Amino acid sequence: MARQKELKLYRNIGIIAHIDAGKTTTTERVLYYTGRKHQIIEVHDTKDGKGSTTTDYLEQERKRGITIQSAAVSTEWKGYQINVIDTPGHVDFTIEVNRSLRVLDGAVVVFDGVAGVEPQTETNWRLANQYNVPRICYVNKMDRMGANFGHCVKGIRERLGANALLCQIPIGSHDEFVGMVDLVAGVGYVWTADDKDSPWETVPMDQLAGRFTFASSADNQWLADLPKLREDMLETALAMDDDAFMNYVETGEFDPAKLKECIRLGSVTGKLVPVFCGSSFKNKGVQQLLDAVIDYLPYPGQNGGISLVDEDGNNVGEQEVRDDAPARALAFKVINDQFGSLTFIRIYSGVIKKGDSLANVTRGKKERVGRIVEVQANQTKDIEEARAGDICALVSMRETETGDSLCDPAHPALLERMRFPDPVISVSVEPKTRGDQDKMSQALYKMAKADPSLKLEVDHETGQTVLRGMGELHLEVTIDRMRTELGVDANMGKPKVSFREAFGQSVEHIYTHKKQTGGSGQFAEVKIRFEPGETGSGVQWVDEVTGGRIPREYIPSVEHAIRTECKSGQVAGYEVVDFRAVLLDGKFHEVDSSALAFEIAGRAAFREAHKLSRPKLLEPMMRIEVVVDSDYLGDVIGDINRRRGQVVEQGQKGTSSFVQGFVPLAEMFGYISFLRSATSGRGTFTMEFDRYSEVPNSMVEKMMEKEGR
């Protein structure tokens, strides 16, 4: 079957933002206006469980009124195929934004017109920078009291460092918000009603200031400034093309098609970030936003292809996005339920057909493509083939996990990997019904496989099953989804911080393992130097033994011993990270030495050396932002200091005050109750992992004492 639609007529885009900015509400409008659905469901009307928006279909999403997992929908607008991924804004589900951005070609960043740039917008913006995803901004909620376009644009420029290009200007705000000026076309769009089907009137730009007088002087000023704003936009945009710019400077004329081309070039290369506005809830500006997606966001491959890497992640080339090349795709999401699994892939090159065999290059395994489906949120439709640029799902893959490369077996290649966040919090989990341990373990394993920001472990000492994740909500939702999706009920213990341990200083240590009891004895001696490594450097193993001082066959046992023993450190049994272990020397005995003896020696050497190194304990340090009425600011700051925190910035956000700072996660449990009671329920906060930082010595000693070490 030939290609149905030219690649240039594709847009794969993500919708990203801070929690509650209106991503799902906007997606719902996109589906309505493009004719994909006939009824709009509001996010806040789904709590009774009767209805659901298309993309927030999970029970946990409906009940809480928030998005938890990214959902993909496809639609058509003016002959273009638009694939949209609606992502969650809550920090606990950042992995969903992460994996979506990895496979998308462009993004719409949504802002709450009142709150402006919020912490999670900054995080998602940084992620989009990392993955080089071009974006446009949409200042939503212009109908809310306190909506402030200027403040939001200032945030986009200053906090996000974007070269914002104002393509639209709002006409009025709050209950006087009636539409927007399109500076590119030089006209205003004015609505007379909020209804989803109400049409807009196109008004020449120079008539707007005469026609409207608003209660807010700022709103009037925007209209008075329109000629200047348009001039600024034209100059910035046309500067993308020397000839067009010179022509404009000399004659004051420009070709409208050329202008759009310039904005598109600026946006696709990341030099410009076009800004739009509207109110999705009041049905204003969504169609215009769709036009902008087509006009200014790239088609698959327009920005280059995907990097190919070697096993160590080094760049070794690039795969262009084209059909006539070997099939290469990246698995970016796996969903499980009682009926099987769906593996979402983004195809970068070639064609994948039903019945094909693919190589999972990441795992060195073969996979057969039984069924290919197009996914519309929670609905699937079987298709025969999919090709370069497509996002689709494969049914019941056996070996493939998130982040794996799937390729034509004759042309294997590894595609650039995805990066996953570190889990910082853990809970013990036990089955609700005794005897269901196996069932629960299998279900948890499935959940963890589908979500790379979850880790499943067994506590060495207590034998308890431990689940690690990004935050309390993340773990709670995981356990709840296990119940609704896999039918397994479990109880969670109290959440705990995931500490880590490290070597305090370099230590050279000799350990001799000797046992002579009757018959054959055991003998092994190792001399190892342990050195603290840089953050994120992992465990590095170096073998410097020369002259057969330890026979070759025993050395892997020492390495294995170190790599397993480091899972439990000497401060409080947490994993020891970021160190180099250099095996320097050793001794053996012709008869009594064995792999086991060397393993025992390696383990003991590690334990003793770690204890001798004045080990450090590391704790997750969170970046927090608290937004409160200014009356409560003093209390909130005092409390942050009591929690071993540090305030780095405070200021005004609209009519509220905000404080930003760092607080150890260990001190943040139950923070929401404090904030509620301290601010009469009006304060809000967001918290996000920033780094691991050293726990003060006095606390380490206390902990070691408590653990009896």
Ligand SMILES: Nc1nc2c(ncn2[C@@H]2O[C@H](COP(=O)(O)OP(=O)(O)OP(=O)(O)O)[C@@H](O)[C@H]2O)c(=O)[nH]1
């Ligand atoms: N006044 C007003 N409210 C809006 C607008 N857009 C969305 N909302 C409301 O804001 C709330 C959050 O909207 P959502 O669409 O769920 O926001 P989201 O960005 O998808 O949130 P998460 O997925 O949880 O991050 C809902 O109650 C919406 O009805 C808008 O343009 N104006």
Ligand SMILES: [Mg+2]
């Ligand atoms: Mg949402």
